[in-house]
Amino acid sequence: MTFSICVHETYEDDGEEHDRFGVAVTTRLPGVGTLCPFVSENGAVATQSLVNVDLGRRGIRYVDDGLAVEDALEALLNADEGASNRQLHGVDRDGEFTFSGEDCKxxxxxxxxxxxxxxxNLLTGESVIEATATAYADSRDDETPLAERLIDALAAGHAEGGDKREELRVQSAAVRVATTEERELEPFYDDLRVDATLEPIADLRETFDLAREGYEMALEKYEDAYEEDDIDASEE
Structure with missing residues (x-):
């Protein structure tokens, strides 16, 4: 009932190398952002199909504890009696893991x-995930924010048909990004959800654009205050 993407990138800022992770997801049900995407500065995980939220929560926790994403997610699936109904995938600094149970739809x-x-799963066809993957892979050298590029990747899959259940009008989408870089003010656009809408990708993109605008305005007004940890340092 969903399609999603998890990614890992390295980048440099002021001569220092950092890691960033992102996950984006959409489905023809409300509230997907509360159930499926999990991210930290160490990895990204998505749990879907017949959702077991615990797979995502514990999966990212295990990765944070130093377990490789493949080992973490395989261990969770091995202990899950409903594994044949699950999809689970994710990335860490060193690799990737994908699983689709034989009873997925x-x-x-x-x-x-x-x-x-x-x-x-429950997609119009394989071209949905192929288009999503290609759109992301083609954007990896772009300097635009990862959250924006992940939304673009969802848009490519959505354009190929996405979730096939057209009778379900109320949809949702979400994007989450985390990084090892320490910033005075975390970008507001790195954790966004559209929980109930008829146009999930368009609305998520609009939300991103507004959040980015708000972030830039907040930086301009409050950057000195955050750096000095003193609200009086901001403009009046």
Whole structure:
């Protein structure tokens, strides 16, 4: 009932190398952002199909504790009696993991590449995840924020048909990004959800644009205050 993408990137800022992780997801049900995407400065995980939220919560916790994403997610699936109904995928600094249980509903499947995984079920076809993966892979050298590029990747999959259940009008989408870089003010656009809408990708993109505008305005007004940890340092 979903398609999603998890990614890992490295980048440099002021001569220092950092890692960032992101996950984006959409489905023809409300509130997907509360159930499926999990991210930290160490990895990104998505749990879907017949959702077991604990797989995502514990999966990212295990990665944070130093377990490789493949080992963490395989261990959780091995202990899950409903594993045949699950899709679970994710990335960490060193690799990728994808799983689609044999009882997921058609069309279902997954793909992966260097630093990313994509999976989906109840889709119009394989081209949904292929388009999502290609759109992301083609954007990896862009300097635009990762959250924006992940929304673009969802848009590419959505344009191929996305979730096939057209009778379900109320949809949702979410994007989450985390990084090892320490910033005075975390970008507001790195954790966004559209919980109930008829146009999930368009609304998520609009929300991103507004959040980015708000972030830039807040930086201009409050950056000195955050740096000095003193609200009086901001403009009046």
């Amino acid at each position: 058609d069309w279902y499947g997954h793909t992966s590449g260097d630093g990313y995984t994509v999976a989906g």
